[in-house]
């Protein structure tokens with residue numbers, strides 16, 4: 001089944017010949033692991049695929065201090081399954097009151113790998129985010145000076161802006177001026193969903209990069225309504241029209257080093273998704289590599305997959321490449337439908353579907 005036909009009733013295409021692809025172990029540069037029982041339930045899925053993950057700080061309350069980040073990192077390490085070597089890389093949630101010295105100290109002490117900029121109210125647990133980005137200049141100047149990346153959820157927060165235009169409006173009104181004000185600042189534009197943002201990332205390659213999720217590579221805004229409203233596909237930024245999805249596929253498979261993995265795996269309990277007001281977030285961590293590699297395979301670009309998955313991100317962050325390997329196999333597999341969390345569950349993106357690729361051996 002082709003990715004663009006994911007949710008069609010069409011019969012599965014003839015299976016491709018088996019193939020196995022061994023690459024350096026990849027990293028996920030955008031992960032929501034949550035906390036408590038949810039953390040324990042979802043972490044094994046990310047850890048089975050990725051050696052390291054940039055951990056998002058939008059807990060309740062958000063991770064805004066070195067002490068909170070160090071404690072959260074300990075909880076993540078403690079939640080790892082037996083024998084698991086997954087390394088969490090922590091981020092600082094920027095607010096209107098973030099102090100440059102705390103940012104620098106945490107970075108120098110190796111607690112923070114980056115800081116996360118949520119425009120206030122832009123997404124899940126972003127209400128403590130930044131209300132006026134130009135006023136964040138002292139923090140961003142310090143980050144520029146020490147080489148610490150800022151990771152941006154790039155959507156306008158003015159409720160009058162059409163939800164499908166929020167990323168484009170943010171890029172024009174906030175991102176381009178920010179890139180200009182801080183010419184040496186390393187910026188990751190997270191979960192890119194539009195062709196215009198792809199062009200902006202490319203135009204600033206070297207000091208800017210873009211992460212692209214598995215779901216934005218295979219669904220468009222029409223998929224959200226295919227046969228009815230599909231809450232488990234709703235996330236922010238919301239999926240855009242087909243031309244944008246094609247631009248994202250072109251970007252990741254182009255070989256351009258300014259794009260890398262960021263799954264934005266964002267679990268919410270079934271009750272929060274199938275609700276009067278559905279929470280934003282797709283739990284894509286369990287089927288991420290299977291989806292990415294399928295996209296590269298269908299584009300005839302498997303030779304470019306390793307750089308996107310396992311090299312570009314580490315190089316951008318100035319971190320060593322992983323030593324181990326993972327093998328991906330073009331051999332059909334079926335992911336679990338959902339993962340249990342206490343007395344509820346989280347629905348897995350592409351769960352219970354026949355995926356053309358499976359995860360093979362991982363060598364640390």
Ligand SMILES: NC(=O)N[C@@H](CC(=O)O)C(=O)O
Nearest residue numbers: 032123124235236266280281
């Ligand atoms: N992507 C989402 O739709 N939701 C994320 C937050 C985010 O990354 O914007 C979440 O924490 O649930």
Ligand SMILES: [Zn+2]
Nearest residue numbers: 123153190236
């Ligand atoms: Zn986001």
Ligand SMILES: [Zn+2]
Nearest residue numbers: 032056264266
């Ligand atoms: Zn996210």
